[in-house]
Amino acid sequence: MTTTAVLGTGAIGTAAGSALLRAGYDVVAWNRTPDRAHALVSAGARRAVSAAEAVDVSALVLVAVTDQAALGDVLEALDDLTGTVVVGLCTGTPSQVAMNDRRVRERGGILLGAGVRSSPDAYASGAGSLLVSGPRPSYDEHRAALDLLGDVRWVGEQPQAAATLDLVLFGLWYDAQLGLLRAVGALAAAGVDPAGLVPDLAAQLDHVRADVAPAIDQLRTRSFPRGPADLREHLVLLSSLRGERLLPLGDGGLGPVVERLQELVDAGRGGEGLTALLDA
Incomplete structure (x- = not known):
């Protein structure tokens, strides 16, 4: 040997x-x-x-x-x-x-x-x-x-x-975990007991998990179907979310995301899905 x-x-x-x-x-x-x-x-x-x-x-x-x-x-x-x-x-x-x-x-x-x-x-x-x-x-x-x-x-x-993969996997976990903490913190600040909403919060994370393979396939084929919302709708929602995230954990980096969404909408791509954010 x-x-x-x-x-x-x-x-x-x-x-x-x-x-x-x-x-x-x-x-x-x-x-x-x-x-x-x-x-x-x-x-x-x-x-x-x-x-x-x-x-x-x-x-x-x-x-x-x-x-x-x-x-x-x-x-x-x-x-x-x-x-x-x-x-x-x-x-x-x-x-x-x-x-x-x-x-x-x-x-x-x-x-x-x-x-x-x-x-x-x-x-x-x-x-x-x-x-x-x-x-x-x-x-x-x-x-x-x-x-x-x-x-x-x-x-x-x-x-x-x-x-690269090692850091990406850690980053994915942190993005999901910090997103969960922001959600729980926002609910508590609004006087809502998060304990009663565990199934709702878990369901949102399950949606992300279910989208892993479709998102990769969309990037491979450069085809970005609308999905549950198009870029115009995402722009409205994320702009509102960005304005409401006045918490110690920050807004999760939504600023550059909103700017990129606006660029795509201005370029006439508002009918596409969210994965188009990564299309060069």
Whole structure:
């Protein structure tokens, strides 16, 4: 089996290394503070005295550090990654991942970006969720090792694609959750007990869930049917909603949305549906 280096033996690195060891992989471990590699070494990993030593004997390198900035520091200390596939098991922005991709390519290696979406215990037991992106042949080459961590999904050719999806999913949750909090706050401020309206609030969120596939299909085909309301009606409603959201959580960014709606209506597209907001 492929020798795999684990650089960074905190919670995630130890979990990933443990899963590989149980499957019979040869694992070489390194940590900036050597004592912190003890658990993985005790489980059967070989200890490397430097990151470079671990990389030199490994075709696959898992870097499990706090963030993309720390990953950059590790990469800057390495001179040669020729023939090596590096997986960054840490969070960060797409631009940070792109910068580390350049660092890896300058040293002759290939970077697979990742979106870490589970706890260390989940990865240790093979029940984690991991988003991976980068050159598909490199992902396929090491898929057997990565699959030991759990549900691993390749999401695109660009190394920063996984970070983009990771942030988008978090953003979607925050948009929905903050929208719910605004609604509950507005009801309470108006003297309405939100507890009696749980089914109504949940139904509104269900409408959003039901629209996921249709919205994606509309963007793909560039066809934007009216739906429950057209852009002219949305403009009236959202303008009113924007004016009423005088709450600590703000208006949810409705200003640019209303401006874009007005642009589309002025351009003669008022009969289209809301997904047209994203049509260039």
